[in-house]
Amino acid sequence: xxxxxxxxxxxAYSHLAAISIDPIAELVPCKTFDECFxxxxxxxxAKIVIPESxxxxxxxxxxxxxxxxxxxIYGEYFHKIEHNLLGLSGSKxxxxxxVYSHIQALAQCSDFxxxxxxxxxxxxDTAGSAKMISENKLKNQAAIASDLCAKIYGLEVIKKNIENxxxxxxxxxxxxxxxxxxxFNNKKYITSFLFKLKSKPAALYxxxxxxxxxxxxxxxxxxxxxxxxxxxxFFLCDLDGHIDDxxxxxxxxxxALHCQDFHVLGxxxxxxxREKKS
Numbered sequence: 001x002x003x004x005x006x007x008x009x010x011x012a013y014s015h016l017a018a019i020s021i022d023p024i025a026e027l028v029p030c031k032t033f034d035e036c037f038x039x040x041x042x043x044x045x046a047k048i049v050i051p052e053s054x055x056x057x058x059x060x061x062x063x064x065x066x067x068x069x070x071x072x073i074y075g076e077y078f079h080k081i082e083h084n085l086l087g088l089s090g091s092k093x094x095x096x097x098x099v100y101s102h103i104q105a106l107a108q109c110s111d112f113x114x115x116x117x118x119x120x121x122x123x124x125d126t127a128g129s130a131k132m133i134s135e136n137k138l139k140n141q142a143a144i145a146s147d148l149c150a151k152i153y154g155l156e157v158i159k160k161n162i163e164n165x166x167x168x169x170x171x172x173x174x175x176x177x178x179x180x181x182x183x184f185n186n187k188k189y190i191t192s193f194l195f196k197l198k199s200k201p202a203a204l205y206x207x208x209x210x211x212x213x214x215x216x217x218x219x220x221x222x223x224x225x226x227x228x229x230x231x232x233x234f235f236l237c238d239l240d241g242h243i244d245d246x247x248x249x250x251x252x253x254x255x256a257l258h259c260q261d262f263h264v265l266g267x268x269x270x271x272x273x274r275e276k277k278s
Contacts, residue, residue: 001026003046005036011127011149017079017172018049033062037069040176047074047176054081055169057107063224066194066265067234071175073192073266078273081168083109086130086155087142093158100129101144109144112162118142130155169273181267184244188270190219191243193252194236196226196261203258204235210254211239214247234261243267 002025006014009029018027025047030036036048048071051060083105087096099106099118102125106113113120123129130149133141142158143149150157182189197203211218220238241248243264256262 003028003043005030005039005046005048007031007033007036007050008125009127009131011130011146011152012125013079013081013146013170014049014051014172015127016146016148017051017077017170020079021049021075021077021172021174033065037065037071040071041069042177044177047174049077050173050175051170052076052173053171054104054108055167055171056163056165057104059222060104060170063222063236066236067224067226070194070263070265071177072179073173073175073268074180075174075268076190076271077172077174078169078271079172081108081163081170082146082161083144083163083168084147084150084157085112085142085159085162086133086145086150086153087158088133088137088139089154089156091139091142091156091158095139096142096158097140099142099144100132102126102129105144108164108168109162111164112159127152171271175266181243182269184242188240188275189242189267190238190270191241191248191252191267192220192236192238192265194234194261194263194265195255195259196232196234197258198260207255207258210251213254214251216241216247216251240270 004018004025005028006018007030008014040046040048050062053059100121100123103122105126106120126145127149129143130145130153133143134153134155147157217240222236223233226232226234
């Protein structure tokens with residue numbers, strides 16, 4: 001049986017994503033994202049399922065861990081996030097004064113929170129907030145979390161789907177220590193990589209020219225300061241295509257000429273949800 005590490009406790013959205021990705025895997029919760037990456041770095045047979053970005057609120061903030069540990073990316077999975085207001089049995093919205101959750105969940109439900117004049121309290125994760133509500137047993141407190149949390153921690157769903165937008169998706173990455181990439185065939189692929197440029201004028205502009213010349217589409221280009229410095233930056237990129245495609249190879253070879261550091265993070269099949277949006 002395979003093993004998957006995820007951040008949070010049972011009932012967290014990472015837990016739900018891991019179940020969807022591999023229903024029969026052994027799922028192991030970790031307190032922090034750092035712990036997930038450390039565990040996977042030490043166990044070549046294990047994987048981690050990590051939220052990378054949300055369609056509404058943007059990046060989750062794990063880029064520094066991707067740069068530090070450089071685990072291989074095996075795949076991506078877009079999980080529909082459905083936030084629910086959870087409270088003690090018999091509670092009504094009018095009873096609730098305080099709402100607890102992860103900062104991203106609070107932001108994604110800001111319209112509902114403002115409408116009902118609730119006082120926000122930021123916590124480390126959604127499932128942990130639900131567990132706290134079940135332990136505090138205060139009728140004026142509620143958590144924003146998954147409906148699975150209600151079942152696990154004996155809470156009631158006071159209001160379902162309170163997120164600002166219906167199409168609330170979080171992109172999860174499946175990562176691990178061992179290098180693996182699928183064979184190049186007639187499917188839609190993503191190649192993910194990071195790089196650091198040589199220090200020279202117009203370096204970024206010059207380095208990206210090969211992608212335009214070879215007709216390769218960059219779908220993600222994100223800068224991140226190295227070691228909390230604002231003088232040296234890494235770039236995290238995704239492109240449409242497989243690294244064995246001739247045009248992709250030419251583009252990356254051109255990029256590498258301008259780099260101090262270049263590292264391929266993974267080649268993997270694109271989630272089918274991308275086809276629905278194209």
